[in-house]
Amino acid sequence: STCQIINVGKRGDSAKSWKQQDIDELLLQYALEKGKEESSVPKYNTIVRLKGGDPFLFGRTYTEINALSSNSIPYHVTFGLSSCVAGVHMAGIPLTDAATSCQSFAVFSGTNALGKGLGDDTDENEMNWEMDVGGVDTLVFLMIGRLDKLRNLCQTLISSSSSKETKNKKWDRETPCAIVQNSGRDNQRVWRSTLDQIVDDIQSDLSQTKTNAEDNAVLSVSPAIFVVGPTTRLNLLDE
Numbered sequence: 001s002t003c004q005i006i007n008v009g010k011r012g013d014s015a016k017s018w019k020q021q022d023i024d025e026l027l028l029q030y031a032l033e034k035g036k037e038e039s040s041v042p043k044y045n046t047i048v049r050l051k052g053g054d055p056f057l058f059g060r061t062y063t064e065i066n067a068l069s070s071n072s073i074p075y076h077v078t079f080g081l082s083s084c085v086a087g088v089h090m091a092g093i094p095l096t097d098a099a100t101s102c103q104s105f106a107v108f109s110g111t112n113a114l115g116k117g118l119g120d121d122t123d124e125n126e127m128n129w130e131m132d133v134g135g136v137d138t139l140v141f142l143m144i145g146r147l148d149k150l151r152n153l154c155q156t157l158i159s160s161s162s163s164k165e166t167k168n169k170k171w172d173r174e175t176p177c178a179i180v181q182n183s184g185r186d187n188q189r190v191w192r193s194t195l196d197q198i199v200d201d202i203q204s205d206l207s208q209t210k211t212n213a214e215d216n217a218v219l220s221v222s223p224a225i226f227v228v229g230p231t232t233r234l235n236l237l238d239e
Contacts, residue, residue, distance in 0.1 A: 087183035092237035110144025117149030145222025
């Protein structure tokens with residue numbers, strides 16, 4: 001038997017990144033045409049929409065399921081393990097830990113539907129999420145690999161600690177944090193630092209490996225997970 005693989009992965013800054021509407025239409029194209037004698041697309045008995053992590057967590061799954069159900073196309077969902085948990089643990093970082101009094105965590109998308117990052121003060125529709133996370137011990141941000149977005153996010157967290165309106169008093173310049181790049185892969189990398197220094201440390205580290213002087217600026221470490229809190233000091237997988 002044979003299969004056809006179509007890569008519909010998304011990268012926020014890539015011109016080749018697929019739009020969600022195009023993915024929905026592609027699913028319908030194959031699902032609706034597979035039973036026809038004459039078709040412009042190959043016929044397969046099974047069509048799989050394979051996602052990384054869990055399809056219901058930042059997976060845009062609703063639009064795809066809605067497209068299928070609206071056309072009376074049967075489907076089955078198999079759930080997975082999100083990178084917000086497994087990806088962080090692959091770096092040896094626990095999300096909760098009694099020894100460090102960390103008993104809760106929260107997960108955010110580091111990039112909104114418009115492609116802007118959390119902490120972007122040009123986004124008038126962004127909620128003041130940073131004002132309400134003071135009771136959370138560990139913060140996890142997905143889709144935050146662009147370093148300009150990461151720097152804005154760090155500054156937002158630092159600034160929120162000094163705001164009179166915020167309930168958040170624990171995130172400051174010295175708050176420990178970590179970036180996990182390519183989690184679970186052979187080329188996985190982990191940077192541990194503080195909110196004030198994490199971006200500078202990454203740029204300094206990676207710029208030393210660049211050979212082209214004209215391309216010395218490190219702009220992104222995607223795909224990456226950003227973790228903030230005391231547990232990032234730990235490495236439970238350190239041999």
